[in-house]
Amino acid sequence: MGELTFFLGLQVKQKKDGIFISQDKYVAVNLKKFRFTEVKTTSTPMETQKPLLKDEDGEEVDVHMYRSMIGSLMYLISSRPDIMFAVCACDWYLKGQPKLGLWYPKDYPFDLVAYTDSDYAGASLDRKSTTGSCQFLGCRLISWQCKKQTVVANSTTEAEYVAASSCYG
Structure with missing residues (x-):
């Protein structure tokens, strides 16, 4: 069957000194799917100094798109520890940091x-x-x-x- 390079949205790069797992192709597909390819990027998943508050005057959200986006983000955290503590992380962060992943060194x-x-x-x-x-x-x-x-x-x-x-x- 050959060397494992792609499995369930995970890209696997096997090297002599370890294995690197990432999902940059999956990120690109989702950025396009949720129309986030033109948004401004950010270096951290969430604003650290502003508390999350309920927006009483906010627009109604398309619940189907929201659930699809959250499901995609939940699957994405399997190889993105940088967003593991930020379930509210949005695609403008992913657009700016698409190639991050997990490095598993050997020995x-x-x-x-x-x-x-x-x-x-x-x-x-x-x-x-x-x-x-x-x-x-x-x-x-x-x-x-x-x-x-x-x-x-x-x-x-x-x-x-x-x-x-x-x-x-």
Whole structure:
């Protein structure tokens, strides 16, 4: 069958010292599909200093296009750790950073390491915290998550404990 180079939207480049997995072709198809080829680019997935607020005066969104776009972004994060914590990341970031991916170097140790963090009461509407975590096997990213906590934490310590237990689970 030959060397694996493309599988389920993932581009695989096998080299002597490791494997690189990316989705730049998948990004290009989705930028065109959602008409984002002419938008202004950005270097980070999300504005870091502006809180997300409900837009009371905003236009109605085409729910079918929105669901399709979110589904495409969810699939895309399988090889894009730069947007793993930004589910709200939009295609103007992807347009500016289409060739990023995961590098899995050969001959590295396989120690399981996990990192986690939370933002205490970061959601302005309900004051819930957001948990983010990632797990590495050696230097290889194997899992990540980002989600709003189900409880309202009473302190930063409690928010961090909730994040740690979620990461451990």
